[in-house]
């Protein structure tokens with residue numbers, strides 16, 4: 001729902017105020033305290049930035065870190081990121097990790113439309129772990 005609002009409000013903003021650089025030159029607003037999704041940075045940098053802003057978000061907030069598939073076998077790295085977020089007082093923290101399961105053969109990894117093992121398109125995609 002929040003994501004939808006980011007598009008609609010941007011449309012309305014543009015029709016009223018036009019396109020302003022760094023304000024309305026994208027298709028949608030960045031909501032809440034988030035670092036814009038097009039910025040590439042380490043999870044630690046993102047936590048550093050967002051942890052300074054959590055106090056301004058009167059309606060609550062969440063910090064996400066989006067990781068690529070490589071981390072799923074690296075529990076120490078995951079733990080380090082979670083601990084870092086806790087140390088920085090992030091009130092609500094989530095990590096997105098691609099984790100796809102083929103419902104035909106049970107293979108699990110990061111794959112998007114098709115199972116690399118059996119070519120099935122009957123797959124379940126998990127992208128978020130919250131806690």
Ligand SMILES: [Zn+2]
Nearest residue numbers: 102105115118
């Ligand atoms: Zn399969």
